[in-house]
Every structure is written in structure tokens, then in C-alpha cells.
Amino acid sequence: MDTLPLLFTAVVIGGGLYWFICILGSAERKGKRAVNLSGGSIDDDKVQDNYDSYWSFFKTPKHIEKSDKVPAFVDTFYNLVTDIYEWGWGQSFHFSPCLPGKSNLEATQMHEEMAVDLLEVKPGDKILDAGCGVGGPMRAIAAHSGANVVGITINEYQVNRARLHNQKAGLDGLCQVVCGNFLEMPFEDNTFDGVYSIEATCHAPKLEDVYAEIYRVLKPGALYVSYEWVTTEFYDGENEEHIEIIQGIERGDALPGLRHYSDIAEIAKKVGFEVVKEKDLAKPPARPWWTRLKMGRIAYWRNHILVMILSFLGIAPKGTVDVHEMLFVTADYLTRGGETKIFTPMHMILCRKPK
Ligand SMILES: C=C(CC[C@@H](C)[C@H]1CC[C@H]2C3=CC[C@H]4[C@H](C)[C@@H](O)CC[C@]4(C)[C@H]3CC[C@]12C)C(C)C
Ligand SMILES: C[S@@+](CC[C@H](N)C(=O)[O-])C[C@H]1O[C@@H](n2cnc3c(N)ncnc32)[C@H](O)[C@@H]1O
Numbered sequence: 001m002d003t004l005p006l007l008f009t010a011v012v013i014g015g016g017l018y019w020f021i022c023i024l025g026s027a028e029r030k031g032k033r034a035v036n037l038s039g040g041s042i043d044d045d046k047v048q049d050n051y052d053s054y055w056s057f058f059k060t061p062k063h064i065e066k067s068d069k070v071p072a073f074v075d076t077f078y079n080l081v082t083d084i085y086e087w088g089w090g091q092s093f094h095f096s097p098c099l100p101g102k103s104n105l106e107a108t109q110m111h112e113e114m115a116v117d118l119l120e121v122k123p124g125d126k127i128l129d130a131g132c133g134v135g136g137p138m139r140a141i142a143a144h145s146g147a148n149v150v151g152i153t154i155n156e157y158q159v160n161r162a163r164l165h166n167q168k169a170g171l172d173g174l175c176q177v178v179c180g181n182f183l184e185m186p187f188e189d190n191t192f193d194g195v196y197s198i199e200a201t202c203h204a205p206k207l208e209d210v211y212a213e214i215y216r217v218l219k220p221g222a223l224y225v226s227y228e229w230v231t232t233e234f235y236d237g238e239n240e241e242h243i244e245i246i247q248g249i250e251r252g253d254a255l256p257g258l259r260h261y262s263d264i265a266e267i268a269k270k271v272g273f274e275v276v277k278e279k280d281l282a283k284p285p286a287r288p289w290w291t292r293l294k295m296g297r298i299a300y301w302r303n304h305i306l307v308m309i310l311s312f313l314g315i316a317p318k319g320t321v322d323v324h325e326m327l328f329v330t331a332d333y334l335t336r337g338g339e340t341k342i343f344t345p346m347h348m349i350l351c352r353k354p355k
Contacts, residue, residue: 039080053076078153082155091136094111112144127195134158185217191218196225229249231343232280252333
């Protein structure tokens with residue numbers, strides 16, 4: 001057989017395999033690639049064990065006795081999921097209302113910019129991102145507002161990813177990242193001209209504990225805005241399907257127990273905040289935030305097959321398949337939570353620390 005057709009066939013197959021393994025499924029052009037999926041700070045040979053211990057702790061969220069152990073298991077969760085999140089979703093680990101004519105990235109950035117606009121900060125001010133992930137919001141907010149942003153996350157792997165992204169974006173002058181627990185932060189009282197938290201405080205066993213810490217580090221007269229994960233007025237605690245959906249969301253997202261939207265303002269006032277306003281940003285005219293999740297079974301199966309191949313070849317750590325399958329199932333619960341209106345990931349509350 002002539003060598004040319006053979007060579008051509010080899011190039012086509014090789015190119016197809018490279019695209020299938022290295023490029024396919026990545027959420028952003030320059031994002032995390034499938035071949036680089038890791039267990040974060042967890043050694044490859046310990047990913048399976050860490051997933052098993054995470055799952056045994058969170059599979060019955062209502063029966064979590066040791067709430068003091070929650071932060072450590074949340075840290076484990078983010079070691080397990082951060083690369084998959086970046087690969088399949090992007091650098092902002094939160095939802096946003098779909099906006100007609102806008103890309104997912106544009107809608108995400110507008111949702112983030114609205115948070116800092118609510119804080120009424122000016123260039124040069126110092127603000128805190130409580131639960132900053134790999135810094136997607138921090139970079140958009142720093143670029144939009146000119147404020148100096150300090151991000152805190154309990155996950156060291158995310159700190160390194162965020163610092164890398166900040167440097168690549170040329171925003172490391174405005175953005176600083178600290179590894180720490182937002183329940184006991186390494187900052188002096190009255191440090192920040194504003195604080196925001198985007199879909200992060202839901203990991204706190206008691207919301208008042210993280211709100212009290214945020215109150216402490218906020219300057220008197222300054223504002224705090226949070227996008228909270230809550231159950232809504234449509235949630236019925238006696239409805240078996242509602243209970244199943246909410247518990248599915250809790251165990252697949254490392255949540256020690258979702259709060260009801262009506263509790264949030266009371267908790268904020270309990271720690272000393274004045275509540276300026278509250279709004280479920282998911283309510284119409286906003287368009288469904290879960291549309292993006294319904295990327296379709298084909299996309300999830302495509303990603304799952306890729307993860308299985310990479311795990312079989314020893315490129316992705318053993319255990320990554322279980323993590324991906326957990327996220328696969330969680331996406332379904334989140335979608336059902338949105339479609340039934342019993343759950344929202346964007347109950348916005350704006351508070352002020354009295355002068
Ligand atoms: C705020 C939190 C995280 C919110 C979202 C960023 C993530 C919640 C569920 C995640 C995902 C589910 C399905 C995954 C899919 C199977 C995979 O192929 C690609 C990545 C997913 C789409 C992944 C992306 C991030 C989420 C949407 C919580 C944790 C408080
Ligand atoms: C869903 S991610 C959202 C990240 C970021 N706000 C965004 O929108 O991209 C939740 C973040 O909260 C952080 N987090 C959870 N519990 C924490 C804790 N006790 N202390 C500090 N960070 C925590 C996680 O590490 C993660 O970075």
C-alpha cells in the first residue's frame with residue numbers, strides 16, 4: 001500500500017485522537033484540558049480514597065454530626081472537582097441568568113459586575129471575595145471596578161490556579177489570593193471597603209458564623225453582598241420529591257444543609273447587619289440559569305467517555321470517573337431544582353455594617 005495514504009490516515013486518526021483527548025469538552029479556549037485533570041492537591045494514587053471518604057460524609061447531609069469537620073471535607077471536594085469545573089465550565093464557579101444575545105462568559109461577567117456595582121466602591125478601594133474559587137469573579141470585578149480584590153479560599157490548589165490566572169490576565173497587581181477559612185479569617189477588624197461572596201457561604205455549617213466574620217472585617221458603613229443558595233417559597237418540606245431534589249443538590253455540592261430564603265435576612269440582622277435589600281435574581285424577567293446545565297446528555301456522555309479513557313490510560317487519576325459521575329447526577333438535581341422553582345443559586349442579599 002502506498003505510504004502516502006497510510007501517512008494521511010495516520011495523521012487523520014492521530015489528529016482526531018488528540019482533539020478527542022486534549023481539546024474536546026473544554027469550556028474555554030485557553031482553559032483546563034482533559035489530559036491535565038488532577039485531584040488538585042491530592043496525590044493521584046489517593047484520589048479514589050478521598051472521593052470515597054467525601055461521599056460517605058456528605059451522602060446523608062442531614063445527619064452530619066461533626067459540623068466542625070465540614071470545612072475539611074469541603075476542601076477535599078474542591079480538590080476533587082476544581083479541574084473538572086475549569087475544564088467543563090470555566091473559571092467562574094457559579095451560575096448566571098441566561099441573557100439573550102449574550103454568551104455564557106458575557107452573562108457570567110455581567111452577573112459578577114452587578115455584585116461589585118452594588119458595593120458602591122471606587123478605584124483603589126480594598127474589597128474581599130469570600131470563597132473566591134480560581135478567581136473568575138475576582139478578575140472581572142477588579143477589571144470592572146478598579147478596586148483591589150483580596151480573595152480567600154480554603155483550597156490551596158485553587159489559590160495556585162487563581163494566582164496563575166491573575167498573572168496571565170495581568171491583574172496580579174489588583175488581585176491577591178489567600179488560603180484560609182472564611183469562618184476564621186486572617187484579617188484585622190474593619191479592614192475592607194466592601195465584601196462579596198458568590199455562591200460560597202452555602203458551604204458554611206452555620207451561616208451566622210461566616211456572616212459574623214464578614215461583619216468583623218468590614219469597615220463601618222461599608223456594604224456586603226452575597227449570592228446565596230437557598231430553597232424558595234415553592235419548597236415543601238413534606239414533599240418527597242422536593243426532599244429528594246434538595247438532598248441530591250446538597251450531597252453533590254458539599255453542602256451541610258441548604259437554608260430557606262426567608263432565614264437569610266434574619267441571620268444577617270442577628271450578627272448586626274442592616275439589610276438594604278434582597279432579591280432572587282433568578283426570578284423573571286431573568287431567564288433560566290439552568291439552561292447551560294442542560295448542555296445535553298450527549299455532551300455529558302462525551303465527557304464521561306473521555307474521562308473513562310483517560311482514567312483507563314492512567315492519565316487521569318483513578319477516582320476521577322466517580323467524581324465525574326457524581327457531578328453528572330448533581331447536574332440533574334440542580335436542573336430539577338430550577339425547573340420546579342424550589343431552589344435558587346442566586347438569592348441576592350445586600351447588607352450594611354452600621355457606622
Ligand atoms: C456553586 C457551586 C458550584 C456551581 C457550579 C459551578 C457547578 C455545580 C454542578 C457542576 C457541574 C455539573 C456537571 C459537570 C459535567 C458532568 C462535566 O462533564 C463538566 C462540568 C460540569 C458541567 C460541572 C460544572 C460546574 C457545576 C455547574 C456549589 C458547589 C456550591
Ligand atoms: C462554588 S465555589 C465559588 C467560587 C467563586 N465565588 C466563583 O463564583 O467562582 C465556592 C468557593 O467557596 C470556597 N469555600 C467553601 N468553604 C470555605 C471556607 N470555609 N473557607 C474559605 N473558602 C471556602 C471554596 O473553596 C470555593 O472556592
